[in-house]
Amino acid sequence: MLSTETPKDYEVPQPPTDGISCLAFSPVADYLAVSSWDNNVRIYEVNVAAGNATGKAIYSHEKPALCCAWSKDGSKVFSGGADNAGRCFDTTTQQSTQIAVHDQPIRCIKYVDQANLVATGSWDKTIKYWDMRSPSPVLTVGLPERCYAMDVIYPLMVVGTADRHVQIYNLGHPSTPYKTNQSPLKFQTRCISCFPSGNGYAIGSIEGRVGIQYIEEKDNNTSFSFKCHRDGNNVYSVNAISFHPIYGTFSTAGSDGTYNFWDKDSKQRLKGFNSVGAPISATTFNRNGTIFTYAASYDWSKGYLQYPSTNKNAIFLHAVKDDDVKPKPAKKSTR
Template identity: 50%
Template sequence: MLNQQPAPKDIEIASPPTDTVSDLCFSPTRLWEIQPTGASIPRAFIQHEAPPLTCAFTKDGTRLFATGSDGVGRLLDLQSQQTATMPNIHDAPIKCARFVEIQGGHFLATAGWDKMLKYWDLRQPSGTPTAQVQLPERAYTMDAVGPLLVVGTAERHLNIINLQNPGQIFKTIASPLKWQTRSVACFHDARGFAVGSIEGRVGIQYVDDKESGLNFSFKCHREGATPSQQSIYSVNSISFHPVYGTFSTAGADGGLNFWDKDSKQRLKQFSLVQGQITSTSFSRDGKIFACAVGYDWSKGHEYSNGLAKPGIFMLAPKDEDVKPRPPKPKTGR
């Protein structure tokens, strides 16, 4: 049996949001200022009129985009502390945002519950997207690495887009998992992606059909010795290590795992934290891991009893916890 350890809480971020964190992202160049004593100081914020659902930094880390339930985008310049507003960029709540590179230029990609994926050139003040794509259903989750962009929607659709041709969907597939998609994360080398469901499963999918033999899925974030006794939890967040290509899963059970997809091994399993993990992110060099804890609203308002205090923790994973391992030797019968 894998030795479970308490999840480390190296640094608890000062002045976290007072409600559940929907999305975490690391700046390529900055974050909360962390002092040598371990104290953290928030440096900027964006005020919203409705719950924000997603955020993304520009590639140079100078601006932060955030948006959510009101369909309004807000772009904060971290140097001037000025916020520009992008009103009504979607006709419904915006669930996903990522900065992507298209033909050498940097664009903002957004996807929402209006079943649209849109690209924005922030140098143009017109408020008109440079391109848009009709999605088969409402967008729930999205990630992008290099030329690969993947949008997971309702009804288990996974929409794969080659950003060399961003105006159309390269391929739409049904999720390999039988239940609703909760999280998507692209491999660090853009060869594929991982998808997590509300039913405690993760699927590993390669984009090239020639590598389809490498696809597989596995169970995680479950409690109980036998299937009849198991409690099953949503996989709320998946994050890939930017250097090693290993990845984390975090769930509604409050558990955190690090995995190696190539050797199909769990590298480290941490015991439950108080509350549910709602979002995670690795820093640019993979040396810091951010983890948001709070209620994920999966059981509705009646279960929001206020016992799970929202918080953000920054962990420093040991190298052996995230570094790939050789495959286990096969044993004969």
């Protein structure tokens, strides 16, 4: 059993005042976008070396903000919310404009830079693609159920919906799924993250399991699932999976307040950390993988009736040690 350590991480000042739904780093600089149930999207400038983070901008939805993402050049932040609207914030002009609309809340938003389009996934059972210069979607694609999770590594897009459906798209042909799968996990999908290599994805469920899925089962790539975020008989939701941008290893974080680093290729945990004292609702690495950021806040896994009266909403910056995220050789069998 690998040892765990208690994280000693930097806490970002002036965090959101309600649950944190999504974290996203700019692809060109250490700017962090944070969407929250307090209806706002905040942007912080992060400097782990100096041990600080500074709020740089804030803009609002009319209802909880559920997701956020950056443009490739780092000049724009996109977000979707329970107000059924997708918004674009221009970091140069500091202005926010509406660029998308759905019939139900927008749960997921991604920028497809190769097409200069914004993709939105909604509880109205559609994905829509938006050219920001037009009020109408370029393309609307139906889903079998409500969109719960979505990730893009061009040309791969993977969407997880209610009832454990998984839709896999080749964005060269976005109007029809390349494959339609059922989740390998028996319980509700909570998160999806594409491999940096673009040949598969990791999927997490509410029942403390992660599935490693290859799009094509070949070249000795074999899909598998494993248990995590469990403590005795207690089983916790896997809320977030983030891949390291350099090494291709990944993190999981859950309702138990812990996060771990894993190597899918050698099928082992690289590093574990003790609970931060609240559920971890969202995670992300910065562009070069030197900063791992996570949000400690209520994740709604026990419903609104269990909302804690002493709820904490915090964002932490963890300085990543190379040895904790570098791939390791597979362990030799003891058989």
